[in-house]
Amino acid sequence: MRIVLVGPPGAGKGTQAAFLAENLSIPHISTGDLFRANISQGTPLGQKAQEYMRAGQLVPDEVTIGMAKDRMEEPDAAGGFLLDGFPRNIAQAQALDSFLTDKNQRLDAVLDLEVPEDEVVKRIAGRRICRSQSSHVFHVEYSAPKKDGVCDVCGGELYQRDDDREETVRKRLAVYHSETEPIIDHYKAQGLVTTISAIGEVGEVTARAMAALRPE
Structure with missing residues (x-):
């Protein structure tokens, strides 16, 4: 199967992509x-x-x-792949369409992970990272440390990354809405999009996605 995974920051795309x-x-x-x-490999790209x-x-x-094309041409991707973070805009989506057409291939599905904006902000802005090299991750609501601001594992200081601050998250969401969200309509016109609620436990979201990809 050839699948594109789409969703706003904080939707859990990386986690779901790995499981799927x-x-x-x-x-x-x-x-x-x-x-x-x-x-790391020092390629021209x-x-x-x-x-x-x-x-x-x-x-x-x-x-x-160019990087995406090179990767999709590697032997392990001959039978399919799951794209996460690409395409990010209409130009990239059109380039992917052309690449697949040239290979006599097509996408099988586009999964749109849907999360309310306020939930995205809560998920990301609530993260706290340990300053130690281990970089343990906590969340002020979902997985709070026993002592505020202190890592349960090593006792290190917990902090909020600049990228995780609410104002930054809302800017990232604005970019997503203006640049990436239009690809959903692009793929809807091709009859490829299934919207999946990304609210709930990781396994529940994965089960919804698998059900969409392999309907009874």
């Missing part, structure tokens, strides 16, 4: 992994990406698209 890919025996291809692999990142600039679509 394992259940379906297909590789999980995430944008973050693509960048890390290409940069990785070098280009690093130049932009060092300059504090956004990596152009053509670089991200």
Whole structure:
């Protein structure tokens, strides 16, 4: 199966992608992994990406698209893949469409993980990270430490990352709504989208996604 996973920050895409890919025996291809692999291996695309990142600039679509194409052409992806974080905008979605058409392939499904905006803010803004190298993660509501501001595991100080502050989360959501959300309509026009509620336990969300991919 060839699947695209879409959803706002905090929807649990990475977690669900890993479970779904394992259940379906297909590789999980995430944008973050693509960048890390290409940069660490010193590929031409990785070098280009690093130049932009060092300059504090956004990596152009053509670089991200090139990395994704290279990964989808690897042998383990011949029978399918699960894309997480790509495509991120209409230009990338159109590039993916063209790539698959050239290969006489097509997407089987686009899963849209749906979470109310206030829940996204609560999930992300409530995270607290331990300053120790172990970087244990807690949540002020869902998995609170026994002592406020102190890691249960090593006694280190817990802090809130700048990226997790509410104002930053809302900015990230605004970018998602303006840039990424339009790809849902793009794929709805192709009859590929199934919306999945991402509220509940991880296993419950995975079960909903698997039911959508393999209906009775």
